[in-house]
Amino acid sequence: MIIAIDGPAASGKGTLARRLAARYGLPHLDSGLLYRAVAHHLAAHGGDLADAAAAERAARALDPGQLGDPALRTRGAGEGASIVSAHPGVRAALLDFQRSFAATAPGAVIDGRDIGTVICPDADVKIFVTASPEERARRRALELEARGEPADHAAILADVRRRDERDMTRATAPLKPADDAVELDTTALDADGAFAAAVAIVDARTAQRRRA
Numbered sequence: 001m002i003i004a005i006d007g008p009a010a011s012g013k014g015t016l017a018r019r020l021a022a023r024y025g026l027p028h029l030d031s032g033l034l035y036r037a038v039a040h041h042l043a044a045h046g047g048d049l050a051d052a053a054a055a056e057r058a059a060r061a062l063d064p065g066q067l068g069d070p071a072l073r074t075r076g077a078g079e080g081a082s083i084v085s086a087h088p089g090v091r092a093a094l095l096d097f098q099r100s101f102a103a104t105a106p107g108a109v110i111d112g113r114d115i116g117t118v119i120c121p122d123a124d125v126k127i128f129v130t131a132s133p134e135e136r137a138r139r140r141a142l143e144l145e146a147r148g149e150p151a152d153h154a155a156i157l158a159d160v161r162r163r164d165e166r167d168m169t170r171a172t173a174p175l176k177p178a179d180d181a182v183e184l185d186t187t188a189l190d191a192d193g194a195f196a197a198a199v200a201i202v203d204a205r206t207a208q209r210r211r212a
């Protein structure tokens with residue numbers, strides 16, 4: 001089974017994807033880490049995030065073994081990721097890795113921006129997770145504070161809005177729900193409530209497929 005979870009920054013995609021993966025016994029891929037790793041590599045080597053050719057080279061040389069680096073979770077890496085992810089060459093370079101991950105038995109849960117639209121258009125279940133920008137900024141600020149990173153709420157809200165705008169308006173693989181995605185607004189749900197709603201969506205789709 002392939003479950004695609006897409007949505008804007010700090011909507012809770014990763015948390016949901018991790019919990020769904022555990023529930024259904026599937027491996028999980030946080031695709032945002034791939035773009036964060038490209039941005040981090042470029043920045044660490046004095047590269048320019050706007051340089052499409054350099055970003056594509058970094059994407060082609062990416063070592064998936066390094067996705068656990070905590071430096072990839074910072075605010076700066078997220079901002080950098082949203083810049084390099086707009087380069088079509090970077091997206092093309094990361095496509096095969098994501099598709100192979102999904103194609104390996106027994107399937108996968110992958111979260112990102114274009115999983116249901118581009119990476120796995122035939123996913124068994126597609127969930128588009130949203131929450132208001134204010135709630136997402138509140139969640140991200142708490143997360144950064146818990147890791148000891150300074151968290152100015154107004155600056156984080158501005159980040160979230162800027163990233164949404166960039167991700168939704170880029171020409172290649174923009175952030176948008178797939179036609180057959182179920183939208184899940186988690187503004188008023190805590191993590192347990194969001195998980196319960198997501199499990200209900202997966203189970204309903206699975207039952208529907210069994211009947212078909």
Ligand SMILES: Nc1ncnc2c1ncn2[C@@H]1O[C@H](COP(=O)(O)OP(=O)(O)O)[C@@H](O)[C@H]1O
Nearest residue numbers: 009010011012013014015139143189190191194
């Ligand atoms: N429904 C929720 N309610 C409150 N906080 C949540 C919820 N879902 C996730 N979080 C918290 O919000 C932060 C961002 O969640 P995360 O899953 O990393 O989002 P994303 O992958 O969309 O960026 C994390 O600290 C997470 O624990």
Ligand SMILES: Nc1ccn([C@@H]2O[C@H](COP(=O)(O)OP(=O)(O)O)[C@@H](O)[C@H]2O)c(=O)n1
Nearest residue numbers: 008009010031032035081082085112113114
């Ligand atoms: N499938 C994906 C995943 C992330 N991204 C880009 O990578 C950035 C960081 O993604 P992320 O999922 O790690 O970010 P958060 O939602 O966790 O803040 C996003 O703002 C997107 O620009 C993408 O373009 N496509």
